[in-house]
Amino acid sequence: MKRLVIGLGNPFRGDDAAGLEVAGRVRSSPAIQNMTGSYELIDLWSGSDEVIIVDATHSNSPAGTIHRFDPRRRPLPAGTFASTHAIGVAETIELARRLDRLPDQLSVYGIEAGSFARGTDISPAVAHAIELVAEEIDDA
């Protein structure tokens, strides 16, 4: 079983870095940090049986809330994962579904961001959630 962790985000936009930070902490499997979360994800995960994606979310939940999604069962909720690029992670997953290029197992962690302000500060609640998600992935 080949497992891959993909952390998404922008390291210079506050809590948006959450996915990157988780990927940097995971020890139990290869982890990639990716800053666009667009079409290239499909190539990145090809060859892996189990893929775990971690990204920051904005869904009006309290900062640091951990959301867990199984996109093989249903599409990611619209508007929760945002991208300023051509398409984002939710759209990329739907494109891969049409192309029959989803990995056999795919799970998505969303860590609710408190702030997307410019800079490298991560809010305490999000920093705590980063540790929890990294541990959960390593313990699974």
Place this chain on the structure above:
Amino acid sequence: MGSEREIAVDYLARVEGEGAMYLRLRGDEVLDLKFKIFEPPRFFEAFLRGRKFWEVPDITARICGICPIAYQTSSCNAMEHAAGVDLDGQLRALRRLIYCGEWIESHGLHIFFLHAPDFLGYQSAIDMAGDHLEQVQTGLRLKKMGNTLMTLLGGREIHPVNIRVGGFYRVPTKAALQDLVPELEWALGAAIDTTRWVAGLDFPEFERDYEFVALRHPDEYAIASGRIASNRGLDIAVEEWPEHFEESHVEWSNALHARLKTGGSYHVGPMARYSLNSEQLTPAARRAAADAGLGAQCTNPFQSIIVRAVELVFACEETLRLIGQYEPPPAPYVEVAPEGNTGHGASEAPRGILYHRYSVDDDGLITDAQIVPPTSQNQLSIEEDLRSYVVGRAHLPDDDLQWQLEQAIRNYDPCISCATHFLDLTVDRE
């Protein structure tokens, strides 16, 4: 007098960056039309001041995730011009080669994912994939081909790190380039098929008498170097840009509007390049253009998708040629000393001419910078297209008119992120 109506798109889809469109109509009469770039200003020209000249390709690459090679090439060209250095031989060929990778990646993205859904009536490439799976797969594979080439030569596909003033930090082996040949041969065939496919799309009857401006080179279809030429007789060296073009600010856009000092708008990009230089295309690209029914010039902006496909054929064929003649150069770069001088550089980004100018002091620090991206040069032309397109079509329902006008904007593959120093659509009908 008919009643006024307003069509507003507050956030344009399938463009790079954030922009909007506003249109106010009374019957057939356009009362107000604005193509708005509201993405925040980027301030690159300001924060380049005080930086070392050799930092410029790495800093300006950050302006765009789609066309970083354009920024790196134009900035290196400017520094090399300031130093009186012209790249030649294999270093020049490698610069053209990585640029072909960017054209393949960018044109592949625009044709299949951003523009084709407009013609086929889908909101997105994801919706399109249901009925046109093969095309979407081809688009992804072509994009990947371009990325692979950029990664091999540039170190990574987004914001490459291996480009330096005077050449490269490290050059590829002949074997590494040869490994790409089988996939490139597939890409060439796929690009030819793509040209045939897009030539069969339905195009609105719409022609405009553009002043096309593009680089022109005596020996090749210009990409990374050349003189600035137009279909109306302009033929100047790159350093004469400031004498012939000017930029101005309009209150509705965060991107400067560029215009010709002698008269108004001009058009840069694939249609301009094709119309000026089509005789220099590679044989398969010339055949693909002829088979697609393109004449010596293309003046229907909706057909820009065909021209992009022809350029995709060209870029694949040219890449194969450059790899076939490659021998590693004796050194990966040449020394460049621009201290105390001003340099001008230009190259053909996928969307059109990208002009850079830098002044460097005696310590090698940048004292002044000017960057003029293709989308800011095309803004006036885009607004004029929209204004002309509405004439005779104002009777269309708002939804149809909005769809077609958004498509007219995407004809230009506008890169709003690059242009801000911009897309939502609003139509007001009185």
